[in-house]
Every structure is written in C-alpha cells, then in structure tokens.
Amino acid sequence: xxxxxxAAPDGGAAGGxxxxxxxxxxxxxxxxxxxxxxxxxxxxxxxxxxxxxxTLSKAHLSDPDIESKAHQALETTSLxxxxxxxxxxxxxTGVLQDFWSTPLVRCMLxxxxxxxxxxxxxxxxxxxxSILVWFFMCDRTDLFWQAEKxxxxxxxxxxxxxxxxxxxxxxxxxxxxxxxxxxxxxEEWKGWMQVxxxxxxxxxxxxxxxxxxxxxxxxxxxxxxxxxxxxxRTGDFSIGRFCQMMWRLNFLVIFCCIVLQNSYxxxxxxxxHTIFTVFVYACLGIAPQxxxxxxxxxxxxxxxxxxxxxxxxxxxxxxxxxxxxxWLVGYTDPRKPGPDRLHEWxxxxxxxxxxxxxxxxxxxxxxxxxxxxxxxxELPAFRQLTVRALVLSVTALLGWVYYVxxxxxxxxxxxxxxxxxxWIPLTLWCVVRNITPKLRTYSARLYGWLGxxxxxxxxxxxxxWLHSDIADGQPKYLLSLLPGYPMLNFALVTGLYVFVSNxxxxxxxxxxxRIVPHDDNRCLARNIIQMLLLGxxxxxxxxxxERTVVLHMV
Ligand SMILES: *[C@@H]1O[C@H](CO)[C@@H](O)[C@H](O)[C@H]1NC(C)=O
Numbered sequence: 001x002x003x004x005x006x007a008a009p010d011g012g013a014a015g016g017x018x019x020x021x022x023x024x025x026x027x028x029x030x031x032x033x034x035x036x037x038x039x040x041x042x043x044x045x046x047x048x049x050x051x052x053x054x055t056l057s058k059a060h061l062s063d064p065d066i067e068s069k070a071h072q073a074l075e076t077t078s079l080x081x082x083x084x085x086x087x088x089x090x091x092x093t094g095v096l097q098d099f100w101s102t103p104l105v106r107c108m109l110x111x112x113x114x115x116x117x118x119x120x121x122x123x124x125x126x127x128x129x130s131i132l133v134w135f136f137m138c139d140r141t142d143l144f145w146q147a148e149k150x151x152x153x154x155x156x157x158x159x160x161x162x163x164x165x166x167x168x169x170x171x172x173x174x175x176x177x178x179x180x181x182x183x184x185x186x187e188e189w190k191g192w193m194q195v196x197x198x199x200x201x202x203x204x205x206x207x208x209x210x211x212x213x214x215x216x217x218x219x220x221x222x223x224x225x226x227x228x229x230x231x232x233r234t235g236d237f238s239i240g241r242f243c244q245m246m247w248r249l250n251f252l253v254i255f256c257c258i259v260l261q262n263s264y265x266x267x268x269x270x271x272x273h274t275i276f277t278v279f280v281y282a283c284l285g286i287a288p289q290x291x292x293x294x295x296x297x298x299x300x301x302x303x304x305x306x307x308x309x310x311x312x313x314x315x316x317x318x319x320x321x322x323x324x325x326x327w328l329v330g331y332t333d334p335r336k337p338g339p340d341r342l343h344e345w346x347x348x349x350x351x352x353x354x355x356x357x358x359x360x361x362x363x364x365x366x367x368x369x370x371x372x373x374x375x376x377x378e379l380p381a382f383r384q385l386t387v388r389a390l391v392l393s394v395t396a397l398l399g400w401v402y403y404v405x406x407x408x409x410x411x412x413x414x415x416x417x418x419x420x421x422x423w424i425p426l427t428l429w430c431v432v433r434n435i436t437p438k439l440r441t442y443s444a445r446l447y448g449w450l451g452x453x454x455x456x457x458x459x460x461x462x463x464x465w466l467h468s469d470i471a472d473g474q475p476k477y478l479l480s481l482l483p484g485y486p487m488l489n490f491a492l493v494t495g496l497y498v499f500v501s502n503x504x505x506x507x508x509x510x511x512x513x514r515i516v517p518h519d520d521n522r523c524l525a526r527n528i529i530q531m532l533l534l535g536x537x538x539x540x541x542x543x544x545x546e547r548t549v550v551l552h553m554v
Pocket of ligand 1: 245273274
C-alpha cells in the first residue's frame with residue numbers, strides 16, 4: 001500500500017503571519033455568530049430564572065406531562081413565523097404592525113418572551129455557525145495537517161464494495177407501489193453515484209473521469225425528471241415553493257462563500273442545479289394551462305431545446321448574456337489563472353445543458369412506459385422471460401457499442417460528445433434497474449439516505465474532508481487529523497464529515513421551514529425583507545468593525 005506523504009502546511013492561512021486578515025463578510029459572520037450565541041445563552045438564563053411563566057400560569061404546575069407539552073410548544077415556536085402559531089392565521093393585523101411584532105424583531109429588541117420562545121431556532125443558528133467555524137479551522141488555518149492524495153484502484157473499489165455490501169445486506173427496503181423510478185430508487189441512485197464521485201475526489205481516481213461526468217449528468221437528469229414530475233402532477237407554481245427550493249440549493253453555499261472567501265463557481269454544482277431548476281420551472285410555469293395538451297407540451301420541450309441551442313451552442317450569445325454576471329459566475333483558479341473568467345461556467349453548465357430536457361421527457365412519457373411495463377408483467381411467465389431477455393440483450397449491445405465508441409474516448413474528446421450522448425448510459429441504466437417488479441420494489445436505504453444529503457456532502461468535502469488551503473483553490477489535498485495513518489485518518493475524517501453533512505441537511509431544512517412559508521406570500525415577502533434588513537445591518541456592523549478594529553490590529 002502506498003504511504004501517504006504528509007506535506008507540511010506551507011505557512012499561515014491568508015496572511016502568512018500570526019494574524020489572519022479577515023474580510024468584511026467574515027467579520028460580519030463573526031458578529032452574527034456571536035450575537036446568536038449571546039441571545040441563545042440569554043434564553044437559557046431566562047428559562048432557568050422564570051421557567052415557562054406565561055404558558056404555565058394557567059396550567060397545573062404540578063403536572064409533569066403538561067409541563068413538558070408546554071415546553072415543546074415553546075420550543076417549536078419559530079423565529080419569524082412565531083406570530084402565526086400564537087395568534088392564529090386569520091387575525092387581521094395591519095401590515096406595519098405585523099412587521100414590527102415578529103419574533104425576529106422582538107428578539108432584536110431584546111423582548112424576553114420572544115427570546116425564550118426562539119430558543120431552539122437560536123440553537124440551530126449557533127450550531128450552523130459553529131460548523132462554519134469548523135470549516136474555516138480545517139481549511140484555512142494550520143491547526144491540522146494536510147496530506148497528499150494517492151490512488152490505488154484496488155483500495156478504491158474495495159471501499160466501494162464494502163459499503164455496497166453493507167447497504168445491500170442491511171438496508172434493503174421495499175416500497176409499497178413499485179413505480180418505475182420511484183423516489184427511494186432515485187435516492188439510492190443518487191447515493192451510490194455520490195459515493196463514487198466523492199471517492200474519485202478523495203483518491204484522485206483520474207481513470208474514472210468519464211464515468212464521473214456521466215454521474216453529474218445523472219443528477220441534472222434527475223433535476224429535470226423530479227421537478228417536471230412535481231410541477232406537472234401538482235401544478236404548484238407557488239412562489240413559496242420556488243423559494244423553498246432556492247433556499248435548499250443555495251443557503252449553505254452562500255455562507256461557505258462568505259466564510260471561506262470563495263467564489264460561487266467553486267461549487268459549480270450549485271449554480272448549475274439552480275439554473276436548470278429555474279428552467280424547468282419556467283418551461284412548465286409559463287402558460288401552465290397549455291401543459292394539459294400533448295401538442296403544446298411537446299412544443300414547449302422543443303422550444304427548450306431551441307433556447308439551449310441559442311444560449312449555449314452560440315458561444316458569443318452565452319458570453320454576452322453572462323458577462324454582466326461575472327461577479328456571480330466568474331471564476332479564476334488561483335493555481336492556474338487564465339484570462340477567461342466565464343470559462344468555468346461555460347464549460348461546466350455546457351456539459352449538461354441538454355440532459356435536464358431529457359429528464360423532462362422521461363417524466364412526461366413515464367405513464368406510457370409504466371403501462372408498457374404492466375403489459376409485459378401480465379404476459380404468461382415464459383413470454384415475460386423472453387421479452388425481458390430480449391430487452392436486456394438489446395441494452396447490453398447498445399451499452400457495449402456506447403462503451404467502445406464513446407466512453408473509451410480520452411478526456412478532451414469525450415467532453416466534446418458528452419452533452420449529446422450522456423443520455424444513453426443513463427437511459428440504459430434506468431431500463432436495467434427497473435426491468436422486473438422485484439428490482440423496482442427494493443432499494444438500499446443506506447444509499448438512499450446518502451442520496452438525500454448529496455448537496456451537503458458535496459459542499460462539505462471541500463473543507464472538512466479534503467483541503468484546499470487557499471481562497472478559491474480547488475481541494476488538492478486531504479485533511480489530515482492523524483498524520484502518518486492514512487487509513488485511520490480516512491475513517492476518522494470521513495465519520496466526522498458525514499455526521500456534519502447530515503446535521504447541515506437538517507439545519508438547512510429546519511431554518512427553511514421557519515423562514516420560507518409554502519403558501520403565505522405576504523409572510524414570505526415580510527420575512528425576505530426582514531432577512532435582507534438584518535443582513536444589511538450585520539454587514540454594516542462588520543464593515544465598520546473591519547475598518548476600525550481589524551485594520552488597526554494589523
Ligand atoms: C428539483 O431539482 C432540485 C435540484 O436538483 C432538487 O433539489 C429538488 O429536489 C427537485 N425537486 C423535486 C420536486 O424533485
């Protein structure tokens with residue numbers, strides 16, 4: 001087994017000396033973080049001093065059951081929507097009065113009851129902030145070590161096989177209705193692709209480059225598939241739901257950018273999924289009454305293809321359109337600086353520019369495919385077997401042709417044909433995975449769970465699993481907590497990393513539920529305005545502090 005060489009971290013993080021030069025965003029983050037810690041501590045003190053005064057004044061203080069229920073009621077009151085649960089939704093208050101009486105504002109004005117009520121939200125904020133501090137400590141300071149990546153094919157597949165056997169052996173679960181591409185199945189699919197994607201980064205398994213490109217296409221395909229199915233089935237184009245999705249995709253990454261001084265494009269998966277999610281929303285949400293007619297639906301799909309052709313395949317159009325958004329999607333690799341800051345965005349989003357449309361098509365023809373499958377399953381046993389054998393043979397043949405002529409191409413040539421061919425392996429996989437009802441019914445929940453937290457494992461890997469060392473740098477190294485023991489370190493760091501990713505998944509959702517309501521646009525608008533004001537306020541304090549205190553320290 002190759003020994004991992006431990007490279008000494010070269011000098012200080014950003015400044016190179018004993019101090020770290022902080023940006024305005026970072027100072028603002030610290031201000032917000034300390035503020036949350038302070039308020040949370042205060043809420044604990046208040047709870048100790050006057051336990052549950054208001055709620056319990058009418059209840060029997062001696063009854064422990066009621067006490068715990070009242071406690072729960074307090075704990076679940078949210079920071080921003082709290083007024084809804086306590087006052088009832090239909091109370092006709094003036095907008096302005098409402099605006100100044102939300103728990104957020106009351107907390108800021110040090111209203112004791114509000115602070116007590118928001119205890120658990122504050123705890124979430126503190127936990128979220130602490131995780132970001134952990135990101136910074138691991139990635140930008142020399143508290144820990146960094147190790148070089150090393151690849152060993154045997155080790156790579158050994159690890160993957162172990163995990164797969166555990167997943168299959170211990171977490172197989174049936175679904176009630178074995179639909180084609182049911183939710184647990186797509187989650188499982190995301191999960192094992194993500195594991196390979198991450199191991200590919202950890203071990204720098206260059207020989208898997210083309211496979212990884214297909215996996216990323218698989219995620220984008222699922223964006224088209226999942227979102228189309230949802231909008232088509234429910235017709236729910238509400239702004240609330242849309243904002244929830246945007247929150248889910250971008251909440252964590254925004255904080256990563258601020259705290260680690262990185263570009264949005266370093267985490268290219270996020271802008272890519274965001275833009276394609278918006279496209280699916282636009283495709284179905286513009287003139288939604290037309291979705292019922294197949295002719296119009298196919299026209300919309302055709303128009304999407306045309307739009308992508310104009311916006312991506314005509315490169316000058318792409319550059320003209322995105323030029324003004326350089327601040328958002330521009331990227332320069334500090335280790336290989338080039339002149340074209342939009343190249344990364346053009347390249348990454350371009351690779352999968354068509355596959356989300358294929359995802360939409362698959363979702364659209366899903367009922368037809370399901371009927372076909374049911375027809376096969378009603379045939380007599382021998383005929384069923386023949387049909388399946390035939391389908392599998394054709395799949396194998398096509399797969400082989402694809403493998404020889406496309407998959408085996410070298411990286412650069414492969415990238416050229418990828419946008420037009422990635423649908424082939426994905427579709428073949430869907431066929432194989434769903435060929436019998438038994439296969440469709442069962443999926444491995446361990447992978448399904450990992451499939452649910454892919455966004456978090458994607459973002460966390462940069463900072464607490466791998467190590468990028470400098471702002472905007474690609475994660476070239478490994479984080480090492482146990483220098484000299486590469487495998488033990490791998491186990492330890494991976495355990496921590498998956499645990500933190502899972503926590504972030506829950507925190508993102510908890511905070512989302514409190515701040516982005518699904519079907520109350522007035523409340524949503526108010527919350528957005530309050531968040532922006534609060535953000536501006538904290539940022540202002542950060543700016544002043546950075547100008548006065550931090551600069552003078554230097
Ligand atoms: C829509 O796509 C986004 C991005 O991949 C994903 O997070 C979300 O779960 C999808 N929505 C549905 C309903 O599948």
